[in-house]
Amino acid sequence: xxxxxxxxxxxxxxxxxxxxxxxxxxxxxxxPVELIDALIASGATDLTVVNNNAGNGDVGLAAxxxxxxxxxxxxxxxxxxxxxxxxxxxxxxxxxxxxxxQGNLAERIRAAGAGIGAFYxxxxxxxxxxxxxxxxxxxxxxxxxxxxxxxxxxxxxxxRADELGNLVYRKTARNFGPIMAAAATTTIVQAEEVVxxxxxxxxxxxxPCIYVDRIVRVPAPARAPEPVGAGQ
Amino acid sequence: xxxxxxxxxxxxxxxxxxxxxxxxxxxxxxxPVELIDALIASGATDLTVVNNNAGNGDVGLAAxxxxxxxxxxxxxxxxxxxxxxxxxxxxxxxxxxxxxxQGNLAERIRAAGAGIGAFYxxxxxxxxxxxxxxxxxxxxxxxxxxxxxxxxxxxxxxxRADELGNLVYRKTARNFGPIMAAAATTTIVQAEEVVxxxxxxxxxxxxPCIYVDRIVRVPAPARAPEPVGAGQ
Amino acid sequence: xxxxxxxGLSTDELAAxxxxxxxxxxxxxxxxxxxxxxxxxxSPDSGVMLHTENGMLGMGPEAQGDIVDLDLINAxxxxxxxLPGASYFHHxxxxxxxxxxxxxxxxxxxxQVSARGDLANWHTGRSDDIPAVGGAMDxxxxxxxxxxxxxxxxxxxxxxxxxxxxxPLTGVGCVSRVYTDLAVFVIEDEGVAVRELFDCTFxxxxxxxxxxxxxxxxxxxx
Amino acid sequence: xxxxxxxGLSTDELAAxxxxxxxxxxxxxxxxxxxxxxxxxxSPDSGVMLHTENGMLGMGPEAQGDIVDLDLINAxxxxxxxLPGASYFHHxxxxxxxxxxxxxxxxxxxxQVSARGDLANWHTGRSDDIPAVGGAMDxxxxxxxxxxxxxxxxxxxxxxxxxxxxxPLTGVGCVSRVYTDLAVFVIEDEGVAVRELFDCTFxxxxxxxxxxxxxxxxxxxx
Numbered sequence: 001x002x003x004x005x006x007x008x009x010x011x012x013x014x015x016x017x018x019x020x021x022x023x024x025x026x027x028x029x030x031x032p033v034e035l036i037d038a039l040i041a042s043g044a045t046d047l048t049v050v051n052n053n054a055g056n057g058d059v060g061l062a063a064x065x066x067x068x069x070x071x072x073x074x075x076x077x078x079x080x081x082x083x084x085x086x087x088x089x090x091x092x093x094x095x096x097x098x099x100x101x102q103g104n105l106a107e108r109i110r111a112a113g114a115g116i117g118a119f120y121x122x123x124x125x126x127x128x129x130x131x132x133x134x135x136x137x138x139x140x141x142x143x144x145x146x147x148x149x150x151x152x153x154x155x156x157x158x159x160r161a162d163e164l165g166n167l168v169y170r171k172t173a174r175n176f177g178p179i180m181a182a183a184a185t186t187t188i189v190q191a192e193e194v195v196x197x198x199x200x201x202x203x204x205x206x207x208p209c210i211y212v213d214r215i216v217r218v219p220a221p222a223r224a225p226e227p228v229g230a231g232q
Numbered sequence: 233x234x235x236x237x238x239x240x241x242x243x244x245x246x247x248x249x250x251x252x253x254x255x256x257x258x259x260x261x262x263x264p265v266e267l268i269d270a271l272i273a274s275g276a277t278d279l280t281v282v283n284n285n286a287g288n289g290d291v292g293l294a295a296x297x298x299x300x301x302x303x304x305x306x307x308x309x310x311x312x313x314x315x316x317x318x319x320x321x322x323x324x325x326x327x328x329x330x331x332x333x334q335g336n337l338a339e340r341i342r343a344a345g346a347g348i349g350a351f352y353x354x355x356x357x358x359x360x361x362x363x364x365x366x367x368x369x370x371x372x373x374x375x376x377x378x379x380x381x382x383x384x385x386x387x388x389x390x391x392r393a394d395e396l397g398n399l400v401y402r403k404t405a406r407n408f409g410p411i412m413a414a415a416a417t418t419t420i421v422q423a424e425e426v427v428x429x430x431x432x433x434x435x436x437x438x439x440p441c442i443y444v445d446r447i448v449r450v451p452a453p454a455r456a457p458e459p460v461g462a463g464q
Numbered sequence: 465x466x467x468x469x470x471x472g473l474s475t476d477e478l479a480a481x482x483x484x485x486x487x488x489x490x491x492x493x494x495x496x497x498x499x500x501x502x503x504x505x506x507s508p509d510s511g512v513m514l515h516t517e518n519g520m521l522g523m524g525p526e527a528q529g530d531i532v533d534l535d536l537i538n539a540x541x542x543x544x545x546x547l548p549g550a551s552y553f554h555h556x557x558x559x560x561x562x563x564x565x566x567x568x569x570x571x572x573x574x575x576q577v578s579a580r581g582d583l584a585n586w587h588t589g590r591s592d593d594i595p596a597v598g599g600a601m602d603x604x605x606x607x608x609x610x611x612x613x614x615x616x617x618x619x620x621x622x623x624x625x626x627x628x629x630x631x632p633l634t635g636v637g638c639v640s641r642v643y644t645d646l647a648v649f650v651i652e653d654e655g656v657a658v659r660e661l662f663d664c665t666f667x668x669x670x671x672x673x674x675x676x677x678x679x680x681x682x683x684x685x686x
Numbered sequence: 687x688x689x690x691x692x693x694g695l696s697t698d699e700l701a702a703x704x705x706x707x708x709x710x711x712x713x714x715x716x717x718x719x720x721x722x723x724x725x726x727x728x729s730p731d732s733g734v735m736l737h738t739e740n741g742m743l744g745m746g747p748e749a750q751g752d753i754v755d756l757d758l759i760n761a762x763x764x765x766x767x768x769l770p771g772a773s774y775f776h777h778x779x780x781x782x783x784x785x786x787x788x789x790x791x792x793x794x795x796x797x798q799v800s801a802r803g804d805l806a807n808w809h810t811g812r813s814d815d816i817p818a819v820g821g822a823m824d825x826x827x828x829x830x831x832x833x834x835x836x837x838x839x840x841x842x843x844x845x846x847x848x849x850x851x852x853x854p855l856t857g858v859g860c861v862s863r864v865y866t867d868l869a870v871f872v873i874e875d876e877g878v879a880v881r882e883l884f885d886c887t888f889x890x891x892x893x894x895x896x897x898x899x900x901x902x903x904x905x906x907x908x
Contacts, residue, residue, distance in 0.1 A: 102824060103828075117368065118375070172758055172759055174775070204436040233733055408554070
């Protein structure tokens with residue numbers, strides 16, 4: 001059953017050192033900046049973070065990395081024009097990187113939520129990112145075996161939540177939110193609006209409430225403007 | 233690019249003998265009865281049909297089976313109180329049955345649309361439906377290897393389509409429609425309404441138009457009333 | 465049942481007993497058949513949300529009369545209703561929800577349950593039966609807890625809680641509790657524990673079953 | 687480019703040339719960088735729908751001024767617009783669409799393409815580079831046809847169409863056509879066929895490249 005909390009600090013309470021935390025967003029679209037700020041303030045460290053990128057500019061995930069709280073990041077595209085905090089930590093050997101092709105990242109997260117033990121993907125076959133991985137030929141096509149990617153917590157930004165925890169997103173800010181919500185033991189959501197039960201049409205709900213544990217309303221979320229051409 | 237056709241006969245034109253045809257629906261909810269009637273009228277035979285069930289009463293899929301057009305059916309729950317046409321053909325040895333647990337059926341269809349080569353599922357492990365299948369232990373859990381299920385054609389019933397082929401469904405009639413649309417080479421849709429492009433909110437589209445090849449408007453689709461307690 | 469002296473709980477009493485063990489706010493799938501009755505004993509303020517594997521969370525009671533909508537049915541293909549906060553999703557998403565361990569409780573009927581929690585509920589194994597599995601195997605292994613609700617004895621008096629299932633399996637080691645008309649059993653690592661008895665003594669139960677039993681009837685529920 | 691004598695197509699001419707080979711009504715993903723320019727040459731009545739892997743089909747042109755919405759960006763994280771008939775979906779669904787072979791055409795930039803259609807476009811292989819792959823490997827292998835759009839020679843004059851890629855691979859045997867400033871190449875089973883030349887002769891091309899070439903410049907497009 002979902003808890004509706006008063007502020008981001010309460011929403012992220014209890015995330016321990018060493019936790020694996022999925023953070024939604026593609027670049028800054030969908031990035032739950034206020035939850036990340038609260039996570040920084042909580043002092044949790046030695047985190048493994050799963051995100052598509054490795055932070056933009058100085059806010060949100062970038063600030064978490066700058067604060068030295070991220071031991072390891074699992075992502076597809078760390079290097080961007082404005083990923084300077086990650087770049088510095090990486091070059092200093094202070095952050096571990098697991099690089100995963102974006103579609104395999106998404107499918108591994110989806111597999112964790114869907115109870116799939118492992119799957120064969122064509123993506124990455126024959127490349128250095130498949131080095132040492134099991135492969136298989138099926139019907140003349142080549143595949144790499146990939147395993148689910150789970151997390152202790154997911155921090156997700158939604159557009160609207162209802163008081164049961166059903167979620168809808170906005171435009172391309174949807175990105176990783178729905179699959180991360182399903183892949184984490186505890187899913188924490190910041191939503192611009194929290195509406196009464198029944199106010200969301202059951203046909204349009206993207207994340208059913210079963211995947212949501214905690215909600216906090218953040219009516220006007222912060223975001224650094226996206227630098228143009230910041231990379232994939 | 234989608235074709236909008238005038239009647240179900242045109243919509244199913246060209247389905248050859250021996251084709252594999254996915255048919256949407258769970259029982260009669262979402263079953264595209266008018267497309268199936270047109271398929272019967274087309275004379276196509278020796279079909280392999282993928283559906284959750286094996287027909288209800290005397291209409292739709294049941295009529296296709298009665299007409300002797302189905303060589304093999306891939307489904308999870310053939311036997312129902314009103315599956316008499318299937319039952320008769322099956323006992324007479326006139327139809328082949330591949331029985332698949334419902335979630336594996338859905339995931340195999342999804343895998344076909346998603347380009348996954350194979351996947352490990354916990355469902356069915358240790359049961360007779362996994363006999364002879366490859367298994368694997370991952371993190372102490374046992375899984376069975378299952379392969380994608382593709383089709384030449386999918387016949388799907390939607391609630392509304394736009395003129396590009398974007399679809400929305402109605403309530404639990406959504407069921408297999410979205411995944412079958414993605415798993416078939418050619419997807420044929422009957423929709424109660426066909427609306428202009430732009431009339432569907434981009435946030436609520438369930439099946440993006442890329443998965444749809446042909447649409448026919450069937451404003452008041454037929455359906456046999458569902459017998460109460462007809463089985464899973 | 466008429467004319468037969470029966471003891472233990474009636475089906476509705478048993479359904480109420482199971483309902484009492486469903487945690488507040490739980491996400492629950494009730495298998496077709498007997499377990500469906502449990503919904504009658506879940507109070508609206510329990511916050512329990514029902515899942516139906518054909519693509520819905522937040523299922524309401526059976527639909528009657530004018531509100532019957534044939535696009536809104538449950539896994540047993542019975543027209544049902546939608547409660548506030550409901551959501552719809554396609555079959556792959558629905559079974560991902562089940563397989564992924566997101567449901568708190570699933571309650572199923574059974575032909576047999578073994579002492580290790582193996583479940584047999586999909587096939588009698590008779591060669592003239594047309595096999596049909598539906599979502600049974602997904603339900604059996606998917607939820608955080610799988611409860612079985614059944615009569616302890618078959619119509620011909622054979623115990624349905626057995627050392628080893630003789631019917632074809634639905635799932636291996638998946639059942640955590642067995643609710644029957646005569647007793648409630650918990651499958652523990654150490655064996656099958658009896659937690660509650662209905663019109664029946666522990667000794668009677670031991671004589672009825674070939675399964676070694678642990679007497680936990682005096683311990684508080686946990 | 688200023689001050690340098692150049693021959694062959696300009697980037698915009700090349701983008702227009704690629705656009706001419708995109709079938710009417712096709713579903714297309716244009717990789718970040720050069721291929722993005724192709725969208726400027728697709729006429730609105732072509733019915734081409736653009737996919738962006740961060741979860742959208744029906745992407746419109748870049749957003750400017752007041753209509754910039756930071757929740758609506760493309761894979762390059764540039765604010766874009768929505769065309770009528772657009773749809774949004776999550777990342778697993780978006781990459782399922784790509785990996786499942788539903789896009790008709792994907793156009794990518796490249797460091798190198800091999801004679802067998804291997805693609806290298808994600809990593810220079812320099813040990814001091816921070817590796818970043820994004821969706822490159824999914825794009826490379828997912829579409830029905832993967833086109834490469836690049837200059838034929840690198841800035842230091844090295845050919846980028848090569849017998850074997852020396853840069854780390856993005857995908858194996860995935861490229862079907864290579865559009866360059868000097869020529870259009872089709873990767874065929876029999877080898878690399880030159881279909882079109884720009885300010886360049888077949889013989890010059892043979893001298894520039896170490897890849898055996900088939901002269902198909904006199905055959906009609908197919």
